[in-house]
Amino acid sequence: MLDWMLMNGWMVWLIIAVLLGVVEILTLDLTFLMLSGGALAASLVSGVTGGNLILEVLVFVAVAVLLLFAIRPRLLRRLHDAPGKDALSNTDRLPGQPCLVLETVTAHTGLVRLDGDVWTARAGGGEQYEVDEQVYVQRVNGATVVVTHVPLNPAGPTVQA
Incomplete structure (x- = not known):
């Protein structure tokens, strides 16, 4: 089983990305979505390099941290400052x-x-x-x-x- 996971790392990362996406749907905080993006990037690296686990983990961490600290705050700000938020009700x-x-x-x-x-x-x-x-x-x-x-x-x- 471990050999299969090492040979098909891209699929393991893809499954992790989907699971993190499901958790994001339940939490709606955009945190797990950013982690899912890191897992997708690691899946891509795994598919291209053919299974360098250390490189995949480094890409996952780097992309997830970048998304968490660079993209997530901007997305949250846009969601909270959405136009019409202070619009009058009927x-x-x-x-x-x-x-x-x-x-x-x-x-x-x-x-x-x-x-x-x-x-x-x-x-x-x-x-x-x-x-x-x-x-x-x-x-x-x-x-x-x-x-x-x-x-x-x-x-x-x-x-x-």
Whole structure:
């Protein structure tokens, strides 16, 4: 068995690379992916040189260290600084949007039409809004919008009640 492994070192390194790739899929830290890259490089060297184990191990270590310290930090930085990471969600965009009262809105009940959808609504500040009155979203509370008759201040995301 040892003779076969020495004769087919490229295949052993390839199996190691695949196993490290599987571990990477489970951890998602990019560490084992870099080690897998080192194993792939060692597999290539083994296939070209025909089985110089010391050279293969040196290539594995060199490539893995290079990938770990030169490539991995850049990849992690790009993943963490991905565009759109700080983008507003749909509910974050709603405050300040106009809506039409469909059913009288009080502090406890009401319905409004907002961007073509019907939302449960509550009146902010204890007021009451009648049917067909235009109101503005003050904030979103779960699946309910809190509305007011005053448009939001452009300087801030919510109106203070």
